[in-house]
Amino acid sequence: MTPRDLLVDLVSTPSVSGGEAEAAGVLEDYFEAQGRDAWTDDVGNVRAPGDDGVLLTSHIDTVPGHIDVRVENGELWGRGSVDATGPLAAMAAASVETGASFVGVVEEETTSKGARHLAADRAEPEAVVNGEPSGWDAVTLGYRGYLVGTYTAETASGHSSRPDPNAVQHATAWTERVQAPSARNPARSRQSRRRLTARRPSSSP
Secondary structure (H helix, E strand, O other): OOHHHHHHHHOOOOOOOOOOOHHHHHHHHHHHHHOOOOEEEEOOOOOOEEEEEEEEEEHHHHOOOOOOOOEEOOOEEEEOOOOOHHHHHHHHHHHHOEEEEEEEEEEOOEEEEEEEHHHHHHHOOOOEEEEEOOOOOOOOOOOOEEEEEOOOOOOOOOOOOOOOHHHHHHHHHHHHHHHHHHHHHHHHHHHEEOOOOOOOOOOOO
């Protein structure tokens, strides 16, 4: 199986978060056909140990949705072909070519269960290259990540015509301050995700 065959097989195999087992089997078969040991760990990650000077990794899962798999004008179409089955196949092929360690992790799009298990269960490699669709012509040194938080604003109950800001106005001002750096950098704004909750007092104003 060539790297191109691997890519097409993986994209053709549904692997929505929580249902990656069949795609994991495709990865295992690829490594074993290349003479490399590979197995699925307790949470479903595919591991192919090798030179730990660098760990090559990406995620097996995709978001839900169906896109017919096809090749048009040399371009592969299908769910996950960009995020991140394309990078996953590239990392697997590079691992076979170089002998580097490889892990395909599960549930990156939801709980990050695979990555959390890997961090707790595995010795730290010297370096990690994580395959994500961040552009083909450069190396991304880091991501902003994913932050979940709760912001609480409380004020004395009162009429909204009063000059002092109420809880909603405090919360609105806070969200604007949080978003201001991203507004100056559209690329970062697209990558960021926030869940913000503002709470008002239970009594009527």
